[in-house]
Amino acid sequence: MSDPETPGGAPRPVIGISTYRQTANWGDWRHIPADLLPADYANSVEKAGGVPVLLPPLASEEAARIALSRVDGLLIAGGADINPARYGQEPDPHVTFWQDDRDAWEMWLLAEADHQRLPTLGICRGMQMMAVAAGGSLVQHLPDVVGHSGHGGTEAGYSSTDVTVDESGRLAGLVAEHLTVPSHHHQAVDEHPGFRVTAQDADGVTQAIEADGDRFSVGVQWHPETADDLGVFQGLVAAARERAARRG
Template identity: 35%
Template sequence: MKPIIGITTFLESKAKQTYDSVNHNYIKSVYLAGGIPVLIPIVEDEEIVNNYLKSIDGLILSGGEDVSPLMYGENPTEKVQMICAQRDKFEKELFLEALKLNIPVLGICRGMQVMNVALGGTLYQDINTQIENSLGHYQKDTPANNLYHQIKIDDESILFDIFDEEKISINSFHHQSVKKIGNGLKEIAWSVDGVVEGIEHISKDFALGVQWHPEDLAVKYPDFLNLFKALVQACTPY
């Protein structure tokens, strides 16, 4: 049976209703990679968190709004304008339990930041105001499936094993980034200005975070589908 990959969602309010939503490209990428995509709605019950994890083989922490600075002991600057406390708490619990169970995890953009904060790390709340000489990291008016800037990859990392390249070009839609690295994690990719673009857990089989959005590139640039294939493979018993 194909592995079941849980994908976290975000709360979206429209037409006087609130929905649990996610970019369809996450679903498509998991399906094309050979997995069965299942959406995980936000709940506030630890027992249900455990039940979700018993039902999936792998986990994707999807992108979205900022992680609240309160999660790492800071008050927000004026640049932090969209947060969801329910989602922050839920995804932190989900990720930490997944780690305990050694369930393969792929964190994407916000998802990578959740991984870092959940393990005691911190974030730059806004790259351009807090990192000197930082470059562009938010391609606001450029299509999501267009490449935007380059990154360098550690040649002793899961990411290098996936791409077999020390330099690749990626898309980019973030204004926050990893500051202090979380416990048990290591940095594995960086942009030219030093912003962290990838992390992995040093003792787990597969717990990988990337700061860009491979789901939006996977069709146009098939190399990025390899990230999802690696997740699916990590979930497949030998």
């Protein structure tokens, strides 16, 4: 029986999502190493018509190759800062924590996704990792550049940022030209070889990047998984579905 949520009865594509690995507490368990991800990511992929599969940080390039050979699309999720050594810089005083195992895993995932031409979406840190993996760099502490901390969230969670989308980009077919988005970041993409900027905010901060060509390779700086905004997830799932159909 075909899935009624999938247009034309096509199989629902499988989307791999990168995760955190850190200690956590739940029930009677305390300080247990765990593979974690806010459920909003998987829920958004499912609502967009995909089947989410979590990809915990593993310790080899071969594992990334095997994992991505079994999925139809890749989502690099948000999280901690990237080690500045990955883009040839010393840490800013505001950059005090990173996860080298996750950095390495996502670098391998992105390299393999490029090799397989796998549809890829990066969210917040995920967009930043896409730029770094391509040989780019980051603004390590955005308030030092824009003069305020409005991008960095609030005590209640996320702050709001007004974004303008370039009408000529792929993203313009997925979201409105002007939108207010949930933000929670103190860093931003600086250099981004192989990508072009397709959304910015009033401060000139890069809010979205896209690779040229027909492959879906999009990063957004905001957190669409926390809002009622499925556009970018639907774009990823549609591209993954098309790729799965071509593979037969």
